[in-house]
Amino acid sequence: MELSRRLYAVASLVTEGASVADVGTDHGYIPIYLMQQNIASKVIALDINGGPLERARMHIIGYNLKGQIETRLSDGLSAVKPGEVDTMIAAGMGGGLVIKILEDGREVVKSLKACILQPQSEVWRVRRYLLDHHMDIIDEDMVEEDGKYYPMMRVIHGESPRYTECEYIFGKRLLEKRNPVLEKFLHRELEIREGVFKELSHHVDSEGAKMRMTQIRRDMMIISRALGYYCIHPNL
Known part of the structure; x- marks a missing residue:
């Protein structure tokens, strides 16, 4: 099989x-x-x-x-x-x-x-x-x-053990192991949100766009925190 x-x-x-x-x-x-x-x-x-x-x-x-x-x-x-x-x-x-x-x-x-x-x-x-x-x-x-x-x-x-917000969302064990597939996924998700944020920035007069931008900014912050796990040198 x-x-x-x-x-x-x-x-x-x-x-x-x-x-x-x-x-x-x-x-x-x-x-x-x-x-x-x-x-x-x-x-x-x-x-x-x-x-x-x-x-x-x-x-x-x-x-x-x-x-x-x-x-x-x-x-x-x-x-x-x-x-x-x-x-x-x-x-x-x-x-x-x-x-x-x-x-x-x-x-x-x-x-x-x-x-x-x-x-x-x-x-x-x-x-x-x-x-x-x-x-x-x-x-x-x-x-x-x-x-x-x-x-x-x-x-x-x-x-x-206690979990941070990004560990709940993306997986504490995956982040601790620096899973390479998760890293690829995080970069993709960050890129998608950066593109949406840029598009929404052309519509700042819209209250809905402003609210959406606030949420996307928060999402990008959480993704960036998750990507921070991959920046730690393994020997440190």
């Missing part, structure tokens, strides 16, 4: 021997890869929709993994019992949905050793939710695929 760059990065956050619930499995690619590579000891592929789950089931059969990967129709973690698995994956969905899955399935989440999360939006909201609920983001990665940027994280139970 050849995974996309995004899915490969997600799968790489799973530790060897883990028992895994893949929420929103879609085609079942991650469960298949985890079993093929002998990374997971057990995988349950979950999806709320019957169509994607059937596609996953057919792919599992096609890779001769029937009996090794179980498929379940499930709204989030609803079809998983506490203690059945020690790791969950929620990848390729909005941040609000990731939070809902964690909240609705909190009894299962309490029994997990780790959560592998790859929200497609509102990543800062996910980070804040996790830290507010005594979960620590111990590792993060970010990949670029087809011009889009995908952050992902490995989370365990425990108290986390």
Whole structure:
């Protein structure tokens, strides 16, 4: 099984021997890869929709993994019992949905050793939710695929260090590691905002333009703070 760059990065956050619930499995690619590579000891592929789950089931059969990967129709973690698995994956969905899955399935989440999360939006909201609920983001990665940027994280139970605003938005672990993909993303975001700011500066008579410029100026300041992590000499 050849995974996309995004899915490969997600799968790489799973530790060897883990028992895994893949929420929103879609085609079942991650469960298949985890079993093929002998990374997971057990995988349950979950999806709320019957169509994607059937596609996953057919792919599992096609890779001769029937009996090794179980498929379940499930709204989030609803079809998983506490203690059945020690790791969950929620990848390729909005941040609000990731939070809902964690909240609705909190009894299962309490029994997990780790959560592998790859929200497609509102990543800062996910980070804040996790830290507010005594979960620590111990590792993060970010990949670029087809011009889009995908952050992902490995989370365990425990108290986390304090976060600054830019660390909530862009990822404390990514910034600490000086992740090169994040650096590219930050430069792109700064360039976009500089262009919008310049365009708006031609319309300073508009109250709406002034308000927008104030917000963009603040955004640029936060991005610049994040880029400051990349200016620290590694030997200092």
